[in-house]
Amino acid sequence: MPVMDFGDALNLALREEMRRDPRVYCIGEDIVLGVPFGVTKGLVDEFGPERVLNAPISEAAIVGSALGAAMTGLVPVVDMHFADFVTCAMDEVANQIAKSRYMFGGQVDCPLVLRMPYGIGRSGGGHHSNSVEAWFVNIPGLKVCIPSTPADARGLLKTAIRDPDPVLLFEHRGLYRVTGEVPEAEALVPLGAADVKRRGRDVTVIATARMVHEGLEAARRLAEEGVEVEVVDPRSLVPLDRETLAASVRRTNRVVIAEEGPMRGSTGAWLTWVIMEECFDDLDAPIARVAGPNIPIPFSPPLEKFATPDADAVVAAVRQVLK
Amino acid sequence: MYAGMLRVRLFEERVRELFAGGRIPGFLHTSVGQEAVAVGACAALRPDDYVLSTHRGHGHLVAKGGSLGGLMAELYGKANGICHGKGGTMHIADASVGYLGANGVLASGCVLAPGVGLSIRQRKSGQVVLTFFGDGAANRGPFHEGVNLAALWKLPVVFLCENNRWASTTAGALSAAGGSIARRAAGYGIPGDSVDGNDVLAVHDAVSRAVARARAGEGPSLVEAHTIRWVGHFEGDPQVYRGKDEVAEGRRTDPIARLEQTLRARALLDDAGARRIRDGITAEIDAAVAHAEASPLPEARDALTDLFAYYPWRD
Numbered sequence: 001m002p003v004m005d006f007g008d009a010l011n012l013a014l015r016e017e018m019r020r021d022p023r024v025y026c027i028g029e030d031i032v033l034g035v036p037f038g039v040t041k042g043l044v045d046e047f048g049p050e051r052v053l054n055a056p057i058s059e060a061a062i063v064g065s066a067l068g069a070a071m072t073g074l075v076p077v078v079d080m081h082f083a084d085f086v087t088c089a090m091d092e093v094a095n096q097i098a099k100s101r102y103m104f105g106g107q108v109d110c111p112l113v114l115r116m117p118y119g120i121g122r123s124g125g126g127h128h129s130n131s132v133e134a135w136f137v138n139i140p141g142l143k144v145c146i147p148s149t150p151a152d153a154r155g156l157l158k159t160a161i162r163d164p165d166p167v168l169l170f171e172h173r174g175l176y177r178v179t180g181e182v183p184e185a186e187a188l189v190p191l192g193a194a195d196v197k198r199r200g201r202d203v204t205v206i207a208t209a210r211m212v213h214e215g216l217e218a219a220r221r222l223a224e225e226g227v228e229v230e231v232v233d234p235r236s237l238v239p240l241d242r243e244t245l246a247a248s249v250r251r252t253n254r255v256v257i258a259e260e261g262p263m264r265g266s267t268g269a270w271l272t273w274v275i276m277e278e279c280f281d282d283l284d285a286p287i288a289r290v291a292g293p294n295i296p297i298p299f300s301p302p303l304e305k306f307a308t309p310d311a312d313a314v315v316a317a318v319r320q321v322l323k
Numbered sequence: 324m325y326a327g328m329l330r331v332r333l334f335e336e337r338v339r340e341l342f343a344g345g346r347i348p349g350f351l352h353t354s355v356g357q358e359a360v361a362v363g364a365c366a367a368l369r370p371d372d373y374v375l376s377t378h379r380g381h382g383h384l385v386a387k388g389g390s391l392g393g394l395m396a397e398l399y400g401k402a403n404g405i406c407h408g409k410g411g412t413m414h415i416a417d418a419s420v421g422y423l424g425a426n427g428v429l430a431s432g433c434v435l436a437p438g439v440g441l442s443i444r445q446r447k448s449g450q451v452v453l454t455f456f457g458d459g460a461a462n463r464g465p466f467h468e469g470v471n472l473a474a475l476w477k478l479p480v481v482f483l484c485e486n487n488r489w490a491s492t493t494a495g496a497l498s499a500a501g502g503s504i505a506r507r508a509a510g511y512g513i514p515g516d517s518v519d520g521n522d523v524l525a526v527h528d529a530v531s532r533a534v535a536r537a538r539a540g541e542g543p544s545l546v547e548a549h550t551i552r553w554v555g556h557f558e559g560d561p562q563v564y565r566g567k568d569e570v571a572e573g574r575r576t577d578p579i580a581r582l583e584q585t586l587r588a589r590a591l592l593d594d595a596g597a598r599r600i601r602d603g604i605t606a607e608i609d610a611a612v613a614h615a616e617a618s619p620l621p622e623a624r625d626a627l628t629d630l631f632a633y634y635p636w637r638d
Contacts, residue, residue: 061468064434071423072442091428104416105406106629141630164632
C-alpha cells in the first residue's frame with residue numbers, strides 16, 4: 001500500500017470525489033494556494049477556478065452559500081481555514097445547515113461537508129488552536145467525523161462527500177504531516193464505524209484524532225510493564241458506533257477516555273455516559289478521563305504544553321483505572 | 324396581481340383571526356399592508372425561480388404559488404402541514420415552488436442566496452434567486468457578506484429589502500446608518516433601486532429589471548421597497564412605539580385599493596368582477612382552513628423523523 005501523509009490523503013480524496021461527481025466543488029479562504037495546510041493545493045490546476053473557489057474572508061457567506069448550493073443541487077466542500085473561525089458562521093452552521101432538513105419536514109437534502117482544521121500546537125494561540133468538536137456534537141442535525149490516520153481521513157472525507165446530510169470533518173492540524181498506509185482501492189470508511197487501533201486485554205482507551213496517537217504511545221510504554229492497552233478510535237462521533245466501543249469495554253472491563261478539548265461539557269463526558277449506559281455492570285473501576293484544562297489555548301510554549309493532553313496523561317489515567 | 328395581493332391579504336387576515344381564536348400556536352408575524360412587495364416581486368419571477376424569505380414570510384409563499392392548505396395546516400402544527408409541523412410560521416419551506424425557506428434569523432437568506440446562484444450557474448439552468456429581507460436585517464453582517472459575494476462573482480441574485488420602517492420595535496432611522504438601504508448597493512458596485520413598495524406595478528418593474536440583469540449574467544441588484552406594516556411586529560404587539568397616524572397612512576396608501584382604482588379607471592374591473600375574485604379567494608381560504616382543521620396532529624414520536632436523510636444508527 002502506498003504511504004502518504006494525512007494532508008495528502010485528504011487532497012487525494014478531494015481529487016477522487018471531484019473527478020467522480022461534477023457537482024462537488026471546494027470553497028474557502030486561500031484554497032487555491034492551499035494555505036496554510038496544503039490540503040487543497042493543486043486542485044485548481046485540474047478542476048479550474050469554477051470548482052475551486054477562493055472566497056473573500058466572509059465566513060458567513062462561505063458557509064451560508066454552501067447551504068444554498070447544497071439545497072439546489074451541488075455538493076460543496078467548505079474549508080473552514082481554522083475551526084475557531086466557524087464562530088463567524090455559527091448561525092449558518094447551527095441554525096441553517098443543521099436545521100434546514102428537519103424544519104422543512106425532509107423536503108431538502110443538504111449534502112455538504114465542512115472541513116474543520118482544528119487543534120493545539122506550535123503556539124497558535126487562542127484564536128487558532130482550540131478543539132471545538134463538542135460544540136457541534138451538541139447540535140442535532142450535524143454528523144461529526146474526527147479521523148486519526150491518513151487512510152481514515154481519506155475514507156471518511158469521501159463518505160462525507162457522498163452523504164446526503166451535512167458532515168463536519170475535524171482535521172487535527174498536528175496530524176497533517178503524519179504518514180500512514182493508504183489503500184490503492186477506494187476504501188470508503190463508513191460513518192458510525194469505530195476502529196480498534198490496537199488490541200489489548202487490560203484497559204480500553206477510547207481516543208479521538210491526535211489523542212489516538214498519544215494513546216498508542218502510552219500503550220507501547222505500558223506494554224513494557226506487561227499492561228496490554230486496547231486503543232479504540234470512534235472515528236465519527238455522530239453517528240457513534242456504540243457496539244464496537246461497548247464490545248471492547250466488555251473485554252477489558254476498564255476504560256480511559258482521551259480527547260484534546262476541554263474537560264467540561266465535552267464529547268468525552270458524553271462517551272462516559274454511553275459506556276455507563278451500555279456496560280455499567282462490566283466496569284471494574286470508575287472511568288478515567290484525559291482532556292484539556294478548561295482554558296482557552298494559551299500562546300507561550302510552556303503554557304501551551306500545560307494545555308496539551310499527552311501520552312504521559314494517558315499512562316497516568318491507565319494506572320489509575322488499574323489500581 | 325390584484326388577485327394575488329387580495330389572496331395574501333385575506334389569508335393573513337384569516338390567520339390573524341384564527342390565531343386570536345387560539346387555533347394557531349406560537350407567535351405570529353403577519354404581512355398585512357405589505358402585499359405589493361410580495362406579489363410585485365414574485366410576479367416578476369418564473370415558477371422555477373427560487374425565493375428565500377423572512378420571519379414575515381406567509382405572503383411571499385402565497386405569492387410564489389405555495390399551497391394554501393399545506394401552509395395553513397403547517398401554521399396549525401398539523402401532521403400534513405407542508406413541513407409536517409416541524410417548521411411552523413417562521414421556518415416554513417415549499418421546495419415544490421422554489422420557496423427555500425422562511426427564516427427566523429434576520430439576513431440569513433442573504434448568505435444562502437449566493438450559493439443558490441452558484442448552483443444555478445453551475446447547472447446552467449437560467450434560473451434566478453430572490454431573497455427578501457427587512458430593513459432591520461440590512462444591519463446584520465450576513466447582508467453585507469452576501470451582497471459582496473454575489474456582486475464579486477456576478478451571481479444571479481436579487482436582494483429585495485422590504486423596508487417597513489421598523490426593526491421589530493426600533494425605528495429604521497435609529498438602526499440603519501446612511502438613511503437608505505438602496506444606496507448601500509453603490510458600495511458593492513451593483514444597481515440599487517428604491518421604489519414605492521405600496522405600488523405593486525413599481526415593485527414589479529424594478530424587480531423585473533433586476534431579474535433580467537441576473538438572468539443575463541450581469542449579476543445581482545438590490546431593490547429597496549418602502550412599505551407600511553399595518554399590524555404589530557407580532558400579533559398582540561401593543562405598538563406603543565409608533566403613532567396611529569402611520570397605520571392610517573398605510574390604509575390611505577393601501578396597495579390593493581390603489582390597484583383596484585387603477586383597474587376600475589381603465590374598465591378592467593367592475594363590481595361583479597371584484598366580487599367574483601374576492602369570493603373565489605375566500606373559498607380557497609375556507610378550504611385551506613377546513614383542511615387544516617380536519618388534519619391530524621402529529622404523533623409525539625414524529626419529532627424524531629426528518630433529522631437526517633440517512634442515519635441507520637442510534638445514539
